[in-house]
Amino acid sequence: MTTATERDEARIAARQAREDYNLFSRLPAIYAASRMQGQQFLQHGGGLSIVEWRTLWDLHEVGPMTIRDLATIQRADHSLLSRALPDMRRKGYVTMRRDEGDGRQTIVEIAPAGRAAYDRAAPVMARRRAALREVFSEEEIAVFVGFLDRFEDFLRRPVEQVLKEETAK
Amino acid sequence: MTTATERDEARIAARQAREDYNLFSRLPAIYAASRMQGQQFLQHGGGLSIVEWRTLWDLHEVGPMTIRDLATIQRADHSLLSRALPDMRRKGYVTMRRDEGDGRQTIVEIAPAGRAAYDRAAPVMARRRAALREVFSEEEIAVFVGFLDRFEDFLRRPVEQVLKEETAK
DNA sequence: AGATATTACGTGACAAGTCATATAATATCT
DNA sequence: AGATATTATATGACTTGTCACGTAATATCT
Incomplete structure (x- = not known):
């Protein structure tokens, strides 16, 4: 606790250095930087959003899935996918159909335009992952x-x- | 790349296991979990938001600061603080005054109500940090x-x- | 067979981040 | 002294997450 009444640059620097070791404090900036960088990479690879990219990549690698499946793989709430998918269908990236065996489920599949968008973004994003492997063993x-x-x-x-x-x- | 036309649980599980080792994929969920847990802790400690807590903690530890100072310590964009502070002033948590020496800067200081809110939340958040130290050396x-x-x-x-x-x- | 419980998805509401831009104040240059 | 460049903050707009709730479909129980 401080009784300081004036701005003190040394205290500011000390506080910042200390918070560097607080894992809770570190995450927001690192996560935001990861997202912003990812978006910039995608701008070079066709302009997909982060969620669009992730979803096309999952569908491309795995094949047809339910919304719950996508949410599970992406460790995200189902509502994030539920909200993103209609727009992706409108753009022609995916198809969505109700499961014949279980009417509660929606089966999502990559469509030709989605495959094309994936093909354009994939090399750029693969480069990003390769570059990280040059930094970490x-x-x-x-x-x-x-x-x-x-x-x-x-x-x-x-x-x-x-x-x-x-x-x- | 898959030519699978049917949903395949083994492929889904394999994909999820593989993405567990993709640092970019891991961050969104971990960051979101950290934030949600932090909010729940704060609900037990007076109801501050994450940004309010962080800001009161910084002001309590360091003393008066500019908006730019707070943004630097929190590794956040200045607009996040610029937006949060007027509400905190309205709640009586902080005071804000233009710097006499440089009219561009705003000096933010913790106020009595902010100190009280800090005092209520601090033990709960300290417990959270202590609990983490039981998990990591x-x-x-x-x-x-x-x-x-x-x-x-x-x-x-x-x-x-x-x-x-x-x-x- | 009907009642109840559970599950899948869609939507409301919100928090917390960023980048971009505008305005005002100060610093620097000529 | 005046022009130009830089800096600090406020605000617009957006993305991406979550939790909560409602509706519809299926599973389970009696």
Whole structure:
């Protein structure tokens, strides 16, 4: 706690250096930078949005899927896909049909225009991934992903559980 | 590339497992989970939003700052703070005054109601950070932060530079 | 067979980020 | 002293996430 009444550049710099080690503080900027960079790469590869790219890539690699399947692979809420897909259908990128066996489900499939858009963006995005592998070794990525797994497990613990453990101590 | 015409659960599972090792794919969900969990913690600690909490914490630790200072510490665009602060002033959390020496700058200072809101949220958020230290050792956090630093450096490289390096090869 | 529970998707509402642009104030240059 | 360049903030517009809720279809139970 400070009783400082005037702006103090040294304190500002110290605060920033300290927050560099706060994982919670680091994520917003890194995530935003990743998204912005991804969007810029896609601008060079045909102009797809991040969600469009991700979805076409998934459909291209896996084949037809439900909205729930896409949400599961992308670790996102189904509403994100539910909202994006009608526009993608309008652009001719995908087809959407109700599943004959289960009327609740929608089967999404890549369409020729989507395949073309995928073909245009894929080399650019592959270059991005290759460039990252010049910065991190395969072993380092494995360790990094291990940290992310553990961090995500922590983030998904119920808040009440985390707060209750303190009371038990 | 697949020519699959039917939904295939094994392919879906394989795709998801593979994307687990794609750092770009991992970030959106982890960032969103961090934010949602942070909001839930704050609900237990007085109801501040994430941006409000971060800002009050910074002002409490450092003292008066400009909007640019806050944006620098939080590694965020100045517009995020510029937008949040008038509401925080309206709630009595902060005061805002033009700098006498430089009329372009706004000096933001924590106010009594902000200090009270900070005091209520701080123990809850401290518990969150303490709980994370039970999951990661200090050494592991240092390595993790090193990876994040390198990743962020990569993410901030101009796209043209990354794409040009391929051409040079 | 009918009632109840569960699941899949669509939509409302919102938070939190960014980039771009405009305005005002200051710094620098000639 | 005046012109030009730079900087700080405010605002427009947008993207991408989530949670909550409603509707429709299916699964399960009695």
